[in-house]
Amino acid sequence: MNNWVKGCLLAGTVLLTACGGEQAANTTAEKKSGDDAQAEAKEVVVYSARKEHLIKPLFDAYTEQTGVKITYITDKAGPLLVRLKSEGASTPADILLTTDVGFLWKAQQEGVLAPLQSEVLSANVPAHLRDKSGYWYGLTQRARTLVYNSDNIQPAQMSTYEALAEPAFKGKLCLRTSKKVYNQSLVASLIVNDGMDKTREVVGGWVNNLAVAPFANDTAAMKAVLAGQCDVTVVNTYYYGRLESKGEQGALKIFWPNQAEDQRGVHMNISGAGLTQHAKHPKHAQALLEWLSSTQAQQLLAGLNLEFPVNPAVSPVDQVVAWGSFKADDVALDDVAAKQREAVQIMDAAGYR
Structure with missing residues (x-):
């Protein structure tokens, strides 16, 4: 504590x-x-x-x-x-x-x-x-953001949630299972911001870029990044904070995605x-x-x-402030929540388990 x-x-x-x-x-x-x-x-x-x-x-x-x-x-x-x-x-x-x-x-x-x-x-x-x-x-x-291994990848190589679907991240991505609501809400927010077609493309790209099968929780995904099984994952920041509080974060660092002027900002739940x-x-x-x-x-x-x-x-x-400032997505969360079913359908269709 x-x-x-x-x-x-x-x-x-x-x-x-x-x-x-x-x-x-x-x-x-x-x-x-x-x-x-x-x-x-x-x-x-x-x-x-x-x-x-x-x-x-x-x-x-x-x-x-x-x-x-x-x-x-x-x-x-x-x-x-x-x-x-x-x-x-x-x-x-x-x-x-x-x-x-x-x-x-x-x-x-x-x-x-x-x-x-x-x-x-x-x-x-x-x-x-x-x-x-x-x-x-x-x-x-709670902010759902990127956590990466600073020994293997540099901030300039990352930009958005959507970019994790690009070929450059082939074999470099780890994710938590789609069965947990946090990633369902993230995908629902993509639907609200990007539309159904773009979201299908993004989720399919994530699946293609997975280094290993999805993990049961955010902590396991971060530990895989730290062990070099992959370079980057998507987590709620407090899971990173728990590792940091115990001095176990190693080379892991937080990256705030979607920060350009014309981009949505970090997904907030x-x-x-x-x-x-x-x-x-x-x-x-x-x-x-x-x-x-x-x-x-x-x-x-x-x-x-x-x-x-x-x-x-x-x-x-103070510990949270030390992670740095960022632009947060201010999309209405009741609009995001209303897209949960469509999000699960897209994830299932893409083979995201």
């Missing part, structure tokens, strides 16, 4: 403000919802695909600050969605917290989320990082949440989501996993 996180956790709520900046005046416990919340039990139940060590420090601080008890269940997003559907109106869950916009979109399509209109969330979360109708809101951003359709504590759930988007909570929430805050008023932690 890095020193910044240790400092935040040791000081609890007091230093939470110092780590995240001054609390925004319009976060949590607004008077207009406070009276309604008093009629509910001071409790929120969260179904979370985000792991316990990434949420418990926030929930503990919130409980200490407000007195609201937070009960949470952690599991993978798929099983949590199945559980919500099977429980129906009897579910105890007030909030569904997931790790990819694709899961949030699917939960919305399955009818387990309810629209939530919040001036606080709308102010703290940029429009492209939330659902247009309020079914879900991003809480952290979210970890986000929505109010469940049958929430028993909707006002307290809304207040918690608003607080998680506030300047008080954002740096700790993002920093614990080396992600990027969604609130523009909050900067990433």
Whole structure:
């Protein structure tokens, strides 16, 4: 655990403000919802695909600050969605917290989320990082970028996600499996930005350029790059950060693709949440989501996993800042999520397993 996180956790709520900046005046416990919340039990139940060590420090601080008890269940997003559907109106869950916009979109399509209109969330979360109708809101951003072996390839040889399909990368590319949602969302973003035909061409080129069969996770793909099995891969930056925190990154470096003036920028995904359709504590759930988007909570929430805050008023932690600045794709993520099915079809047709 890095020193910044240790400092935040040791000081609890007091230093939470110092780590995240001054609390925004319009976060949590607004008077207009406070009276309604008093009629509910001071409790929120969260179904979370985000792991316990990434949420418990926030929930503990919130409980200490407000007195609201937070009960949470952690599991993978798929099983949590199945559980919500099977429980129906009897579910105890007030909030569904997931790790990819694709899961949030699917939960919305399955009818387990309810629209939530919040001036606080709308102010703290940029429009492209939330659902247009309020079914879900991003809480952290994760950049999916290139990581390369600096002993074998130079930055000048790389440019875009699309360029990884070119013959120059034959036998030099490693990828995570297509069965995981992160690459499905990346391909969905290609469809939105480049169209179906170009995306088919790109994904087919990626498959042709693979040095070895796709890996089960981003860390394994990076380790293959480090071992010289391939020269470059595509990962979420926090996986690189974890290696870096342990001093295991070796010759691996981050490259930000698609940075030219006429290019899209780096693909950004979210970890986000929505109010469940049958929430028993909707006002307290809304207040918690608003607080998680506030300047008080954002740096700790993002920093614990080396992600990027969604609130523009909050900067990433120092380790993340050190990776350098970049242009991020600001395409609406609900548009990206809506292309998930087409993305999977393209990947399957290309033989990307």
